[in-house]
Amino acid sequence: MKITDIKTAVVAYHGKATLVRIDTDAGVTGFGEANPDAGAAAIVGLISELKSELIGEDPRNVEYLWEKLRRKHVFSGAQSGIFLIALSGIEMALWDLAAKAAGQPLYRxxxxxxxxxxxxxxxxxxxxxxxxxxxxxxxxxxxxxxxxxxxxxxxxxxxxxxxxxxxxxxxxxxxxxxxxxxxxxxxxxxxxxxxxxxxxxxxxxxxxxxxxxxxxxxxxxxxxxxxxxxxxxxxxxxxxxxxxxxxxxxxxxxxxxxxxxxxxxxxxxxxxxxxxxxxxxxxxxxxxxxxxxxxxxxxxxxxxxxxxxxxxxxxxxxxxxxxxxxxxxxxxxxxxxxxxxxxxxxxxxxxxxxxxxxxxxxxxGVELNLDGVRKNAVPGYGVFE
The missing domain is CATH 3.20.20.120 (Enolase-like C-terminal domain)
Known part of the structure; x- marks a missing residue:
């Protein structure tokens, strides 16, 4: 199983909440979310930049991929702030995907x-x-x-x-x-x-x-x-x-x-x-x-x-x-x-x-309601496009 794409959507909640979608060549998709207190534009931009470093990787290697991104970017802010918030959203989507691929609830x-x-x-x-x-x-x-x-x-x-x-x-x-x-x-x-x-x-x-x-x-x-x-x-x-x-x-x-x-x-x-x-x-x-x-x-x-x-x-x-x-x-x-x-x-x-x-x-264990996402999407960001 390989990652083929990573996309985002931004919705209105407590400001602007950034949702993350990770697609694979096996047809399994994972969803995550980054904390909305940070700037959505910065998070979306950073995830777009990081995407190329994840394409082709096996999404089930969650801890490895998290550490790969954190270590590579330690000199560009990977200790706190926007980078960690974006990484948190990516990691959540990876875990959702890995658990779906295993047919197990995340707690397992x-x-x-x-x-x-x-x-x-x-x-x-x-x-x-x-x-x-x-x-x-x-x-x-x-x-x-x-x-x-x-x-x-x-x-x-x-x-x-x-x-x-x-x-x-x-x-x-x-x-x-x-x-x-x-x-x-x-x-x-x-x-x-x-x-x-x-x-x-x-x-x-x-x-x-x-x-x-x-x-x-x-x-x-x-x-x-x-x-x-x-x-x-x-x-x-x-x-x-x-x-x-x-x-x-x-x-x-x-x-x-x-x-x-x-x-x-x-x-x-x-x-x-x-x-x-x-x-x-x-x-x-x-x-x-x-x-x-x-x-x-x-x-x-x-x-x-x-x-x-x-x-x-x-x-x-x-x-x-x-x-x-x-x-x-x-x-x-x-x-x-x-x-x-x-x-x-x-x-x-x-x-x-x-x-x-x-x-x-x-x-x-919950699936996004795309009707709700589209209805409350923040203009200018698109919905997983």
């Missing part, structure tokens, strides 16, 4: 599964209207719990807060902090003590601000406080972790197992959250999870992908022992999100009661 290719269902947390953003208000946050929390979710996440970093003194320096002030506390208190009161609650700060703050926020959050028994500061400075993260009982979750902006090594060795994190279609791909994410397990750190991937990338990530979550939770970010774009794949069994969505069930179909 990874040694089998620890669990049948993947527990999700609903990313609730800044709540229902009025957005950002305690009442709006409480309303959304109750709505998602009613849909079966047992874990929620809210954003409380408000760069447009009227009490801010500076547009660049985000050192927290008392009025901002009170607003944060009021929103989290409203959510906790709305859902009670048994719903896991996560709070995201999007790496906005400095160490003094993060310590103040983390301290105030202790009363709410959070599952985690997410990225109060950028994750690159592990010593700064450790300062926050030592000063508060609130667990810290970081990792969505780190790449490859090497990018996580110091984080684990220095024990600057309580929960790790690599983004699978961003940090290097499916195999790399499993390696990161296994490294985390050495330090008894739970694995809870960040995710902003379509159902294709989501289900592929579920196969990773199902095959590592230290999996905790997986992000589900499609609340605001649910109809578009659901339209991108054919749901196994013909249901309306792969998400049911706050969980996703691992499919037994070969490959990732």
């Amino acid at each position: 290719m990874f040694g089998g599964k620890f669990r049948d269902r993947i527990r999700l947390y609903a990313d609730c953003g800044d709540g229902d209207g009025p957005a950002g208000s305690p009442e709006g946050c409480a309303a959304r929390a109750r709505r998602m719990v009613a849909e079966g979710f047992t874990a929620l996440k809210f954003d409380i970093d408000d760069l447009e807060h009227p009490a801010k003194f500076d547009a660049v320096n985000h050192t927290i002030n008392g009025a901002e902090l009170r607003s944060m506390v009021e929103r989290v208190a409203a959510v906790r009161d709305a859902v009670g003590p048994d719903i896991d609650l996560c709070i995201d700060l999007h790496a906005r703050y400095d160490v003094p601000s993060a310590c103040r926020i983390a301290s105030e959050m202790e009363r709410f028994d959070l599952l985690w406080l997410e990225e109060p500061i950028p994750a690159e400075n592990v010593e700064a993260l450790k300062q926050i972790r030592m000063r508060s009982k609130t667990p810290l979750c970081v990792g969505e902006n780190l790449y490859l197992r090497w990018g996580f090594r110091e984080l684990f060795q220095s024990q600057g994190v309580d929960v790790v959250m690599p983004d699978v279609p961003k940090c290097g791909g499916l195999s790399e994410s499993r390696k990161i999870a296994h490294l985390a397990e050495i330090y008894y750190i739970p694995f809870a991937p960040h995710l902003v992908s379509t159902p294709l990338g989501t289900m592929a990530t579920c196969h990773v979550c199902g095959t590592v022992p230290n999996f905790l939770l997986l992000e589900w970010h499609a609340l605001e774009e649910r109809d578009v999100w659901d339209s991108y794949v054919h749901v196994p069994g013909g249901g309306p969505s792969i998400v049911e009661d706050g969980h996703i069930t691992l499919p037994d179909a070969p490959g990732i």
Whole structure:
């Protein structure tokens, strides 16, 4: 079996999500997805450049092909960023293809599964209207719990807060902090003590601000406080972790197992959250999870992908022992999100009661709905042309 072509499509979701298709001379096709937070034009262009290095190769040699591309381009950015995001999309398509060729669900290719269902947390953003208000946050929390979710996440970093003194320096002030506390208190009161609650700060703050926020959050028994500061400075993260009982979750902006090594060795994190279609791909994410397990750190991937990338990530979550939770970010774009794949069994969505069930179909286990892809394709990129 040889690779004959690699094509892309770009669809509207969380910005622009890049889908990848790999064709072979055996008639087997694999699909993957690159994280949509990066520039689609750059990802599409890079995949087009890398295609010539994969044509004629056996797609079942997934790890070899991944390493071939990474090593060859180590001097042109293959450590992080756009290159790794593009490589993650390619690698996902290779795994889908290899599993289909073997007639096996993807989790079998990874040694089998620890669990049948993947527990999700609903990313609730800044709540229902009025957005950002305690009442709006409480309303959304109750709505998602009613849909079966047992874990929620809210954003409380408000760069447009009227009490801010500076547009660049985000050192927290008392009025901002009170607003944060009021929103989290409203959510906790709305859902009670048994719903896991996560709070995201999007790496906005400095160490003094993060310590103040983390301290105030202790009363709410959070599952985690997410990225109060950028994750690159592990010593700064450790300062926050030592000063508060609130667990810290970081990792969505780190790449490859090497990018996580110091984080684990220095024990600057309580929960790790690599983004699978961003940090290097499916195999790399499993390696990161296994490294985390050495330090008894739970694995809870960040995710902003379509159902294709989501289900592929579920196969990773199902095959590592230290999996905790997986992000589900499609609340605001649910109809578009659901339209991108054919749901196994013909249901309306792969998400049911706050969980996703691992499919037994070969490959990732969901097939793209090309009608949905074409309907929501971003103009100017084509659809697998």
